[in-house]
Amino acid sequence: MSVEMVNIFQQAEHPVLPKATHDEKARQEFAKSLKGFVQQGLLPGLGMVFQGRVARAFEKTHGRAPADRHDIRRAMVQDLYFQHYAATNRIAQELLWESVIDSIERDLPALNARAAELSAGSRAPLEVDPEFATPRYVTAIDIHCMPGGYAGEVAPGDVSTGALYDRGVYLYAMGYMGPHNDDMGRSVVNWLKRNLPDFAPERILDMGCTVGHSTLPYKEGFPDAEVTGIDVAGPQVRYAHARAAGLGLEVGFLQRNAEATGFPDNHFDLVVSHILLHETSGKAMPAIFRECFRILKPGGVMIHADLPPFDKVDPFAQFILDNETWYNNEPFWGAMREADQIAMAKAAGFPDPRFDTAPMAVMEFAAQTDDYADAAAVADREFTAGEYAPGGGWEILLARKAA
Amino acid sequence: MNAPAAMPQPQKPIRDAKGKRPQFYESPGLDQAMSMILVLASEFSAMRERVDTLERVLEQNGIEAGAAVEAYQPTPEVLTAREQWRQAFLGRLYYLARKDAADAARGDTEARFRDTIESIAES
Numbered sequence: 001m002s003v004e005m006v007n008i009f010q011q012a013e014h015p016v017l018p019k020a021t022h023d024e025k026a027r028q029e030f031a032k033s034l035k036g037f038v039q040q041g042l043l044p045g046l047g048m049v050f051q052g053r054v055a056r057a058f059e060k061t062h063g064r065a066p067a068d069r070h071d072i073r074r075a076m077v078q079d080l081y082f083q084h085y086a087a088t089n090r091i092a093q094e095l096l097w098e099s100v101i102d103s104i105e106r107d108l109p110a111l112n113a114r115a116a117e118l119s120a121g122s123r124a125p126l127e128v129d130p131e132f133a134t135p136r137y138v139t140a141i142d143i144h145c146m147p148g149g150y151a152g153e154v155a156p157g158d159v160s161t162g163a164l165y166d167r168g169v170y171l172y173a174m175g176y177m178g179p180h181n182d183d184m185g186r187s188v189v190n191w192l193k194r195n196l197p198d199f200a201p202e203r204i205l206d207m208g209c210t211v212g213h214s215t216l217p218y219k220e221g222f223p224d225a226e227v228t229g230i231d232v233a234g235p236q237v238r239y240a241h242a243r244a245a246g247l248g249l250e251v252g253f254l255q256r257n258a259e260a261t262g263f264p265d266n267h268f269d270l271v272v273s274h275i276l277l278h279e280t281s282g283k284a285m286p287a288i289f290r291e292c293f294r295i296l297k298p299g300g301v302m303i304h305a306d307l308p309p310f311d312k313v314d315p316f317a318q319f320i321l322d323n324e325t326w327y328n329n330e331p332f333w334g335a336m337r338e339a340d341q342i343a344m345a346k347a348a349g350f351p352d353p354r355f356d357t358a359p360m361a362v363m364e365f366a367a368q369t370d371d372y373a374d375a376a377a378v379a380d381r382e383f384t385a386g387e388y389a390p391g392g393g394w395e396i397l398l399a400r401k402a403a
Numbered sequence: 404m405n406a407p408a409a410m411p412q413p414q415k416p417i418r419d420a421k422g423k424r425p426q427f428y429e430s431p432g433l434d435q436a437m438s439m440i441l442v443l444a445s446e447f448s449a450m451r452e453r454v455d456t457l458e459r460v461l462e463q464n465g466i467e468a469g470a471a472v473e474a475y476q477p478t479p480e481v482l483t484a485r486e487q488w489r490q491a492f493l494g495r496l497y498y499l500a501r502k503d504a505a506d507a508a509r510g511d512t513e514a515r516f517r518d519t520i521e522s523i524a525e526s
Contacts, residue, residue: 022456026449033448034441087427087434091441094420099445101416108414141422148417160416329422 009175009362011167015246016115016239018103018163027099032171034092035388042085043320043386049081050316069310069318073326076319090327093145093172100167101147104160115159115242122245127254128234135257137281137332138232144172145329150210150233162239166211173388177213178362180247184274184305185214186361187394189221192270192301195356199301201225201269207258207288208232208276212240212251214305218272219244219251225269230256259287266297274305278336285339289348292399299403302350305358308395310337312355317385341397350399357393 011017020028050072058066058075066072076082104111119126134151142149146168148161169181177183185206192199202225206215209229219227231237234255241253256262258276271292277285292302310318318337325334345353426434461468477485494501506512 023449023453026452027445029452030445030448034445083427086425087437088441090425090427091438094438095441095445097420098418101418104416108416112414142420145420145422147420149421152417154416155414158414164416327425329420 009177009179011170011175011181012179014243015118016111016159016163016166016242018100018111018167019107020100020103021106024099024103027095027102028167028171031092031096031099032174034088034095035172036174038085038089038092039387042088043384045081046076046085046320046386047316049079050076054079054082066315069315069322072315072319073322086323086327089323090145093328096168096171097146097164100164100171103167104163108155108160111163112155112157112159115238116157118242118245119238122241122250124241124244124250125228125252125254126238126241127252127256128237129255130234132232132234132255133257134232134234135259135281135284137284138279141329141331143279143329143331144168150231150236153235157238159235159239159242161233161235162211162237162243165236166213166239166243169213176362176388180216181213182217183360183362184394185217185272186221187358188214188272188274188303188305188396189217190361191356191358191396192303193221196301199269201301203268204228204270204272205230205261205263205268205295207261207271207273207292208279209240209253210236212244212253214272214274215240215251215253216244216247216249218270219249226252228252228254230254230258230261232257259284259291261291261295263295265294266300267295268300269297270301270303271296272303272305275307277304277306277341278330278333280336281332282335282339285336286344286347289345289350293349293401296401298401300401302345302397302399302401304341304397305394306397307337309339309341309355310334312395313385320385323386345397345399349401351402353397353399356396356398358396359393 054072054075055066058071066075077086138150142152146161146164148154148164150161150165152161154160166181169177173181178186201222204218204222204225204227206212206218206227206229209215209231210233212229215227215229218225229237229240229251231240231253232255237253237255241251244251244253258273258280273288277288280288289302296302307321310321313321321337322334324330342353342355424434428434428437458468458472
């Protein structure tokens with residue numbers, strides 16, 4: 001990653017995106033640069049430290065080589081280089097949120113009013129239920145160390161954690177999700193158009209949509225389809241609805257639980273999720289697969305885009321990936337990657353589930369204009385655990401209900 | 404006296420994430436020291452960017468600030484003032500070293516500190 005590539009994509013403006021002052025923006029840029037430095041400047045040294053001294057010390061003590069990611073973790077946490085890496089990565093994450101909260105705090109009542117006004121002008125449904133039971137796997141700790149978590153509210157009709165997530169995701173991804181943070185949705189839409197060219201979904205559901213980053217590409221890709229996003233967090237759903245309206249798209253956003261959506265049987269042609277499954281739980285994940293099967297029409301397609309399961313990468317990469325569990329408030333991250341997703345999808349009724357890779361759409365977006373010439377290099381990279389953008393594409397679990 | 408009327412609380416976003424923060428370093432306090440260093444680095448970076456913006460805004464308004472800065476010749480008074488500032492800054496940066504030397508000069512040790520506490524309690 002060259003210096004230029006850190007700033008390939010600036011986030012696209014829209015009416016509910018928090019507005020930063022000069023210095024707030026500079027602090028946000030610093031947090032983003034620090035993330036980039038951790039991944040490009042510190043991450044590569046972890047392998048050198050492990051091979052060069054940590055693995056040897058482990059062998060001396062235990063009389064054997066480290067066997068799995070648990071052995072590697074036990075040995076690495078004692079090493080000062082790893083401590084600096086992990087501490088700096090955590091601090092970068094904290095500074096990222098801190099730098100955006102300043103903008104939100106300065107603008108909060110106006111931001112909420114702006115969101116309410118935009119939503120009032122949209123014909124697409126918005127459903128938020130004050131009595132909604134947000135599941136414990138979302139409220140027990142604040143995922144990604146984002147203050148307030150997905151569902152935190154500080155005022156009636158609050159969208160502040162939605163706004164925080166929107167700007168935060170851009171900084172976290174260092175822009176690699178594109179100007180609208182929508183690369184995952186865009187990549188899956190591209191995959192569908194190429195691999196199922198005759199597939200013309202009439203009803204599309206995006207589960208765990210948060211602020212609708214990945215939802216909107218489905219409306220753009222299938223403009224005649226009825227597209228709906230659901231999420232368990234009220235502020236995310238409100239912000240998603242206002243953001244879509246601000247971007248000129250009418251997409252419905254409802255506060256619903258993916259485990260029990262309340263939709264009729266055989267209702268959707270396509271059900272998707274993007275980085276949702278690892279934010280759920282051991283019981284919720286199979287329940288979500290069963291719910292997908294129930295609400296899909298015969299011949300309907302289920303796609304869950306996430307990161308690769310552990311058995312697809314070596315123990316050292318597993319150890320790096322698992323840092324998210326321990327240091328970034330991702331309680332289900334590790335366990336989810338150990339689950340047999342194929343067996344789980346089969347048990348839910350899908351005859352032939354499989355994994356595939358959806359190439360990153362960011363590369364194609366970049367090809368449309370000379371401004372983004374460096375972006376191709378992002379998409380061409382190999383998958384590297386601990387870096388944000390997976391090289392090549394997104395891992396998708398794909399299943400189709402029998403016709 | 405009447406209790407003061409409750410002031411309306413301004414809407415404020417949540418600042419602290421739920422979930423116990425891990426400790427990365429063995430030495431207590433080093434995690435917080437590291438975060439302070441990086442907050443300072445963030446402020447330094449923001450200030451550096453503000454100066455850069457300032458120069459570019461001046462240039463947009465016909466003042467070649469970059470070139471003027473390069474061509475600027477400080478007077479002896481300015482040189483002296485800057486030198487004083489740098490020495491004072493370095494003094495602040497190394498205040499613990501100064502204190503350490505002063506302790507040594509006075510013969511102050513941890514044992515002497517404890518003895519003082521005990522003797523004052525008893526005297």
